[in-house]
Amino acid sequence: xxxxxxxxxxxxxxxxxxxxxxxxxxxxxxxxxxxxxxxxxxxxxxxxxxxxxxxxxxxxxxxxxxxxxxxxxxxxxxxxxxxxxxxxxxxxxxxxxxxxxxxxxxxxxxxxxxxxxxxxxxxxxxxxxxxxxxxxxxxxxxxxxxxxxxxxxxxxxxxxxxxxxxxxxxxxxxxxxxxxxxx
Ligand SMILES: [Zn+2]
Numbered sequence: 001x002x003x004x005x006x007x008x009x010x011x012x013x014x015x016x017x018x019x020x021x022x023x024x025x026x027x028x029x030x031x032x033x034x035x036x037x038x039x040x041x042x043x044x045x046x047x048x049x050x051x052x053x054x055x056x057x058x059x060x061x062x063x064x065x066x067x068x069x070x071x072x073x074x075x076x077x078x079x080x081x082x083x084x085x086x087x088x089x090x091x092x093x094x095x096x097x098x099x100x101x102x103x104x105x106x107x108x109x110x111x112x113x114x115x116x117x118x119x120x121x122x123x124x125x126x127x128x129x130x131x132x133x134x135x136x137x138x139x140x141x142x143x144x145x146x147x148x149x150x151x152x153x154x155x156x157x158x159x160x161x162x163x164x165x166x167x168x169x170x171x172x173x174x175x176x177x178x179x180x181x182x183x
Contacts (some may be wrong), residue, residue: 010040012092017041018117019092019099021128023049029088029132050121055133058152061126061165065176066105070125071134072154072163074098078135095131099124 009030016026023037030037041049061071077094085093096116102125103115110123121127126134139150148168155166157175164175172179 009088012088013037013040014044015096016092016128017044017049018114019095019128020118020121020124021095021132022051024051024054025129025132029091031088055130058137058150059167060130061134061152062167065164065180066125068164068166068176069162070098070102071152071165073101074126074131074134075138075154075165076163091132091135094135095128098126098131 009032013026013030013032016029017040023034023041026032026037026040027034038049061067074094077097078091081090081094099116099118103111105125106115106118106123111118118124121129137150138152141149143149151168153166153168154163155173156163157178158173159178160175162175162177166172
């Protein structure tokens with residue numbers, strides 16, 4: 001029984017690597033060791049996993065209209081997936097669908113076969129590592145005084161109905177696309 005679960009984790013880890021998830025984040029999500037995830041990465045991709053700093057800036061998600069839209073999309077997909085599957089599978093599932101849904105923005109040269117599997121982290125508006133960070137930091141919970149615990153907030157545009165990420169202190173009730181178009 002334990003063995004079957006392990007195999008599922010390995011298969012999930014391979015899919016993550018193909019979506020350019022770094023070995024460190026794969027290890028964190030699946031509970032597999034770093035040594036295992038580095039090996040999986042190398043076997044699957046034919047090169048070593050990139051490494052580097054962990055994201056820690058929640059404002060990064062607000063720095064372009066696309067990031068705001070994509071961030072809200074990832075959170076929605078993740079919330080839905082969480083209801084149906086275990087945590088390690090839920091995020092991977094959500095990110096896979098996010099990558100498929102937004103593949104039209106990635107140049108055709110950046111993927112082969114499945115558009116969710118791209119050549120590098122830069123071929124996604126929100127890379128796997130940052131998307132995972134977003135799901136960890138995001139919460140709609142409030143403190144006892146009614147203040148939100150998280151500075152980011154998913155909002156629905158009053159003009160076009162799209163969900164987007166905003167800052168709690170932002171006054172605009174329209175999405176960045178509608179603001180740009182002065183709708
Ligand atoms: Zn709008």
